[in-house]
Amino acid sequence: MAVFGHTFPFYPGPKPVFPVDTTLAVITTIFLTALVTFIIILPGIRGKMRLFWLLRVVTSLFIGAVILAVNFSSEWSVGQVNTNTTYKAFSPRRVSVDVGLQVGLGGVNVTLTGTPVQQLNETIHYNEEFTWRLGESYADEYAEALEKGLPDPVLYLAEKFTPRSPCGLYNQYRLAGHYASAMLWVAFLCWLLANVMLSMPVLVYGGHMLLATGIFQLLALFFFSMATSHTPSCPLHLGTAVLRTYHGPAFWTTLITGLLCVLLGLVMAVAHKMQPQRLKAFFNSNAEDPVLDWSPEEGGLLSPRYRPMAESPEPQDIPLSEASSEACLKEEYLLEPDCAL
Incomplete structure (x- = not known):
């Protein structure tokens, strides 16, 4: 850098940022394709069964899509703040930026956007991910970020989640992410079994698997909340502001879907005891020898x-x-x- 006359770290420029998460885009595309395919064949179902089939398919696809999407989402714990802070190392010049922090089950995502975007003759728009999934090293990714010379706010937040940080955020969130992800995968398996059983004349067992789907989603929330609630107080100071995190959309979406599955499972269990004929009529089946x-x-x-x-x-x-x-x-x-x- 001294050869080119640069006193401060040289930033090659932000990498291109896709408008949405590619994994979530793939999951959404798959389930929307399944929904569109069903809508195409829906006119072939006549009578009241058309409405029943539509309600069942839409609800089932929604539950399955949510379970997969939140497992790969980075918005379990989020926070954002607008502040004036330093931009480059060893430089007193400050910039006005929006700093965002998203903590998921598999890592941390840090966003940095200038207000306005063009400041100091540069485009300030960064979106960096640091993961701790199995087979990946968070410390190595942080070391690569140091070598690239990312902006100070990004490195500051990423450093708080390193294994050697005195905050202890790494161990807490990593453990919570592993347990919550495992519960969500079990919930997805229960969802698959529920769909198989509801398509066969074993409605009561399908209702039980749907109930299990909701219970495992709630267990994922329990493990995530219990692990992160013991996180020691570690204020994130960015310039003149303090970044605080709270439960994000993925957390609340999982809670709503889990309660929905539990409610549907209980309704099916009660209907099987009280009104079995109506339950069979809704699923277009009969328990007698058909x-x-x-x-x-x-x-x-x-x-x-x-x-x-x-x-x-x-x-x-x-x-x-x-x-x-x-x-x-x-x-x-x-x-x-x-x-x-």
Whole structure:
């Protein structure tokens, strides 16, 4: 840097920032594709079953998408502040910036945006991620950030979450993230099993798995809250302001979805005891020995209607032709002596 006449650390410029998280974009695209596919075939389902199918599919896809999205989200604990702070190391010049901190289950994301963006003849717009997932080293990523010479606010917040920091944030949030992520993966597995069982005539077990889905989501929130609640007080001073964190959208979305799953599971359990026929009608099935009746009025192959044996038509005697009748009488006449013997 001395060759080029730079007294302070040289910043090559911020890297391009995608407007949204790529992982969340992929998850959203997959579930929206599934929803659009169902909407395309929805007109083939006739009658009231069309509304029931739409409600079931939309609710199920929403729950599955939320479980996956929050597992990869970086907004479990968030904070943002506008402040005047130093921008480069060893430089007294200050800039007006918005500093954001997002803590997820797998790492920390720090954003730095100038107000205005163009200051000191530079574009101040940074979005840096430091992860502690299995197989990745937070300390190595922080060392790389030091080598690149990232702005002071980014390095300051990232340093607070390093393993050697006296704040102890690394161990608390890393442990909380691992346990919460494990619970969410179990909840996702329960969601898959619930969908399989609800598509089969085992509605009560599907309701139990849906209840388990909600319980494991609430357990993820419990582990995250318990681990982070013991975090020692470590004020984050940025210039003249203090950055404070609070539970973010991912936390509250998980809470709402978990309570929804628990409520639906309890409703299905109560309905199975009190109104089993209505529950079976909602899921288009019958617990008795069914006879499939592919009625075009009810949606054809896409929406089979089940009819119990009690409602099945009774067997009818089919009249035989004259030739068949004479043959039967002749056979009975020839067999009579044998019967007499």
